[in-house]
Amino acid sequence: MSDLSAFKASAIRTIEIERDAINDLLDSLNESFDLACEIMLACTGRVVVTGMGKSGHIGKKIAATLASTGTPAMYVHAAEASHGDIGMVTDKDVVLALSNSGTTEEITSLLPVLKRKGIALITVTGDKSSALAVAATVNLDAHINEEACPLGLAPTSSTTAALVLGDALAMALLEARGFTRDDFAISHPGGNLGRRLLLKVKDLMHTGSDIPQVTDGTSLGSALVEMTEKGFGLTTVIDSSGHLIGVFTDGDLRRTLDSGKDIQKTCMRDVISKNFKYIGQNALAVEAAKIMQESNIYVLLVTDENETVNGIVKMHDLLDANVV
Numbered sequence: 001m002s003d004l005s006a007f008k009a010s011a012i013r014t015i016e017i018e019r020d021a022i023n024d025l026l027d028s029l030n031e032s033f034d035l036a037c038e039i040m041l042a043c044t045g046r047v048v049v050t051g052m053g054k055s056g057h058i059g060k061k062i063a064a065t066l067a068s069t070g071t072p073a074m075y076v077h078a079a080e081a082s083h084g085d086i087g088m089v090t091d092k093d094v095v096l097a098l099s100n101s102g103t104t105e106e107i108t109s110l111l112p113v114l115k116r117k118g119i120a121l122i123t124v125t126g127d128k129s130s131a132l133a134v135a136a137t138v139n140l141d142a143h144i145n146e147e148a149c150p151l152g153l154a155p156t157s158s159t160t161a162a163l164v165l166g167d168a169l170a171m172a173l174l175e176a177r178g179f180t181r182d183d184f185a186i187s188h189p190g191g192n193l194g195r196r197l198l199l200k201v202k203d204l205m206h207t208g209s210d211i212p213q214v215t216d217g218t219s220l221g222s223a224l225v226e227m228t229e230k231g232f233g234l235t236t237v238i239d240s241s242g243h244l245i246g247v248f249t250d251g252d253l254r255r256t257l258d259s260g261k262d263i264q265k266t267c268m269r270d271v272i273s274k275n276f277k278y279i280g281q282n283a284l285a286v287e288a289a290k291i292m293q294e295s296n297i298y299v300l301l302v303t304d305e306n307e308t309v310n311g312i313v314k315m316h317d318l319l320d321a322n323v324v
Helices: 002-028 031-042 053-068 111-117 131-135 157-177 181-187 191-198 220-230 250-258 285-295 315-320
Strands: 047-051 073-075 094-099 120-125 138-141 213-215 234-238 244-249 299-303 309-314
Touching: 002 157, 031 094, 031 120, 031 138, 031 157, 047 053, 053 073, 053 094, 053 157, 053 181, 094 157, 111 131, 120 131, 120 157, 131 138, 213 220, 220 234, 220 250, 234 309, 244 250, 244 299, 285 299, 285 315, 309 315
Parallel strands: 047 073, 047 094, 094 120, 120 138, 213 234
Antiparallel strands: 234 244, 299 309
């Protein structure tokens, strides 16, 4: 038990130190952050992120976040850059370099080439008087008071601060570009995320003769036949003009039978429910799932602005498509 308490105490200490490092970033944000955003926003090429060691790992994540949120970006390993990969960087690009010390040799060795090409350099350093910070077009101060490592050696708070600054840049640029959910979906076509963001109701709905449908003058008995054949647990009810006026569900059927009505003599107009949920065919499938879950229903009608039924979608359709 005592060992577990020691583990927890160490975890709390680490989290508190890194939390304080993040809070300190708020005080270091100034016009340099605005300038960095403006440079990246105006970039007609890519934001090339680079770093060494743990800063390199953080750089890869920042590059990935930028690329997936509307800012073209790529990661280039600093050591590889000085051995030919610098050729990937064009004069249309912006370089974002991460170095806590601000003296990382693999990055400082690139300074002459970047200067000669006229490439803007944004640095994230823990020392604003370091060689990299001074040489940069703009430096972002990621100074920390201490690493969470009790030895003061392993990059912990410093890499957390750099990562948070990278996220802050990416989100500021996302908002400035007016990047939307649809834009995000295009960058994430694979997996469940892509399906949730890209799949629309029209991609899943049942249409045409699959839609259970009767007129308001149809007898309850005939409506039951339609419901049974189509298997949705309901039927839509339309008027003589083809406009949707209501639905009749399994629940409505139970209530009608309990009331003692004759199923052959009763017309649909006398028993339909006019309170029903519907959605447009261009809505996202995830929106349909939300309506169904909130309303505790398993079938949703798809209609257009003319109150015409275009289709019908079931919860099972959403489950099969991994939307839910």
